[in-house]
Amino acid sequence: MADVHSASGKQIHLTVITPARTVFNEDAAGLVVPAFDGELGVLPGHAALMALLGAGELRITRADGSKKRLAVRGGFLQVSANVVTVLTPESVAAEDIDAAKLDKELEALRADQSTDLKARDLRDEKLKWAVTRRHILEAGKGAGRN
């Protein structure tokens, strides 16, 4: 992987923006985004691209090899001349996920027995996002630092 990243010698500038704040604004050597239908890698020199995202994990590799993982709740990706912008309604860094709070949230959502169709849709949406974050948290624990 490392040699692939350094192949073009250039870097990508990545910004991850939510309505509330800018979550990430740094140079990166490469990233993997959760597109709506599966993961999608972006390396320097990538063709201009617009893609829809799904809820999932955004993995960033910096030039020095260090990694950062973010949970994103869907949204939108734009790649243009080594500038990558991710617009997402909500995003949180893997290390900032509060396990206790998340578990409580999950529990509450799972206990929610709404029968109203709309309320159920909303709950499912929230549940999906909570589960995504849970997975990201787990993945970080299991894999250690790889």
Add this chain to the structure above:
Amino acid sequence: MANTKALVKRRKSVVNTRKITKTMEKVATARLAKAQAAAIAARPYAKKLQQVIGDLASASSDIRHPLLETHDPVKKAVVIVLTSDRGLCGGFNANIIRAARDLNADLEKRGLQIERVVQGKKGINAFRYLNFPIAKTYVGVSDRPTYARAEEIADSLIDRYGKKEIDEAYIVYSSFISMTTQRPKAEKILPLSSLKGDEGGAKKDAASAPAAAKSTGAGYLFHPDPKTILSEVLPLVVKMSVFTAMLENTAGEHAARRLAMKNATDAAEDMIRMLTRQYNRARQSKITQEIAEIVGWAEAL
């Protein structure tokens, strides 16, 4: 003289008032800074959204989306009114309510059925007084607007608009122009205005983002096709316009309160100065009178 006693009492009460208004001013200043920071933090997102939509619009030949279509006939409109929960902020709420009434009159003239959603106790009270039926209220949320709440409100609008249950949607709030100026604004959020020009959402950012107009969608790969992406992105515009309105409204509330409290503090200071002068004068004349009396007595002896 009993007069001096009354003056002392009154002065004390005004001093207390000043203490309160001064504290409120400080609190409002701190909250304003926070609210302003939140409003500024939302700008990059709004700006990028504009740009992306510009790109998408120029890439797809025929743009059709339920949110862009005007309904015919227009029968029902939703009006969202944002006000504050607390008072003591000058004409802030009164201005918003006036704007809401103007909009109301306009819509009624067009013979529309109006559904009102009101955020903030002040607006709710005013609407009750005016005998406007309210469909939904939100209380205790104006202090810290969250995107989740904006999403919730916008989602239901989008959903019902798509089903043609509603034909137009407006949001009435106070736009934050400067520390001293807030202007009430009635903004149409549905249907979205044309894609090429100003987007329905985040208007104030449109001015600073001419990029939307000049960017070209040429050369992009789309995943999936631009039309599908657009249909996912357009609802975001509605959500964002609700969110920006909330942010601006909160900033405006604190700015208005800060100003109102500053004026109140200044007025209290003036009054204290005046009362102090009156008290001193009264005290002085009392002493003078006493001396005169003593001198008078001494001479009489």
